[in-house]
Amino acid sequence: MIDLFSDTKTRPTAAMRQIMANAEVGDERANEDPSVNRLVARCATLLGKDAALYLPSGTMCNEIALAVHCKPGDEVICDATAHVIGFEGGGPAALAGVMLNPVAGTRGIFSAAQLREKLHSDRPYAPRQRLIEVEQTANLGGGAIWPLSTLQEVSKVAHAAGLATHMDGARLFNASVASGIAVVDYAHGFDSVWIDFSKGLGAPGGAVLAGSREFIAEAQRWQFRIGGAMRQSGIIAAACEYALDHHIARLADDHSNAKRLAGGIAQIDGLRIDPTLVETNLVYFDVAASGWNAEKLCAALSGHKVRMGAMGTHTIRAVTHLDVDRARIDMALAALRDALNAGV
Numbered sequence: 480m481i482d483l484f485s486d487t488k489t490r491p492t493a494a495m496r497q498i499m500a501n502a503e504v505g506d507e508r509a510n511e512d513p514s515v516n517r518l519v520a521r522c523a524t525l526l527g528k529d530a531a532l533y534l535p536s537g538t539m540c541n542e543i544a545l546a547v548h549c550k551p552g553d554e555v556i557c558d559a560t561a562h563v564i565g566f567e568g569g570g571p572a573a574l575a576g577v578m579l580n581p582v583a584g585t586r587g588i589f590s591a592a593q594l595r596e597k598l599h600s601d602r603p604y605a606p607r608q609r610l611i612e613v614e615q616t617a618n619l620g621g622g623a624i625w626p627l628s629t630l631q632e633v634s635k636v637a638h639a640a641g642l643a644t645h646m647d648g649a650r651l652f653n654a655s656v657a658s659g660i661a662v663v664d665y666a667h668g669f670d671s672v673w674i675d676f677s678k679g680l681g682a683p684g685g686a687v688l689a690g691s692r693e694f695i696a697e698a699q700r701w702q703f704r705i706g707g708a709m710r711q712s713g714i715i716a717a718a719c720e721y722a723l724d725h726h727i728a729r730l731a732d733d734h735s736n737a738k739r740l741a742g743g744i745a746q747i748d749g750l751r752i753d754p755t756l757v758e759t760n761l762v763y764f765d766v767a768a769s770g771w772n773a774e775k776l777c778a779a780l781s782g783h784k785v786r787m788g789a790m791g792t793h794t795i796r797a798v799t800h801l802d803v804d805r806a807r808i809d810m811a812l813a814a815l816r817d818a819l820n821a822g823v
């Protein structure tokens with residue numbers, strides 16, 4: 480199976496498993512796991528923040544960040560396509576108790592002017608505006624990269640209005656590798672930021688949330704509150720550290736494979752994509768003109784040993800990652816042609 484469903488489908492490499500087997504471990508809850516301690520210190524430096532916290536997932540990073548920044552009834556401003564809206568089980572409402580005020584951005588990215596239009600002076604009848612949240616890269620925005628200048632402008636506008644800023648960095652390294660801009664520069668101006676190790680970086684799990692010392696102290700309380708504190712998690716943290724050493728530069732391969740895939744899709748009758756919009760490892764294309772709907776075509780594709788994801792009635796997403804090389808991209812393109820030729 481060529482699995483392009485998500486970059487979460489990567490499996491730990493043999494070398495990564497070896498590092499995991501030999502990892503030094505201790506009780507993470509007592510701050511005694513040397514592998515976890517090393518990883519969080521390294522991530523805090525990497526992201527330019529005072530402190531960092533190891534958590535099981537990116538979802539938990541988002542949920543805890545919202546809960547620390549906000550009180551129940553507060554408002555979070557984010558793009559309408561944000562992961563926190565559609566993919567976290569209603570956590571923002573259930574855990575932080577916040578209102579999400581969606582901005583109709585372009586490809587998951589909104590401007591400082593759009594943010595300004597959302598802001599209002601304090602009114603007793605309105606939810607208190609407390610936080611803005613951005614995704615770098617924007618997942619449902621097609622893996623689009625927030626330009627550094629836009630991030631700086633929105634964070635400036637947010638801070639001037641007394642709001643905090645949070646960055647969902649599930650694919651922050653993809654943005655950095657594609658643009659050549661360091662993650663610390665993207666994270667600058669954001670009060671909290673997290674990176675995911677289970678996406679393109681290829682670790683079996685784990686994410687690191689970074690921010691000020693006070694922010695992380697509160698985040699740790701939430702970690703205990705919702706059961707995100709683990710024990711000998713150095714086994715996974717060692718895989719994350721390995722990923723930092725070995726799996727960042729290679730994200731460029733995923734990006735060139737994504738471009739190759741997009742270029743091939745653009746040549747197939749009935750499929751629509753603008754390959755120039757593929758900036759990182761996410762490839763969204765439209766199947767409407769083929770007469771297929773996305774779910775049926777994905778089902779037909781799996782018969783050809785290729786998995787992609789239906790993201791809308793006529794939208795399919797394919798994600799490149801370290802388990803899919805260039806030759807398999809060409810096989811996936813052949814499978815797409817075969818599935819379509821076999822008829823609706």
Ligand SMILES: *Cc1c(COP(=O)(O)O)cnc(C)c1O
Pocket residue numbers: 535536537538539541562563614616617618647649650675677678686
């Ligand atoms: C995957 C993802 C998350 C959640 O990360 P998990 O580690 O899967 O919980 C959050 N935001 C974005 C943009 C993502 O793509």
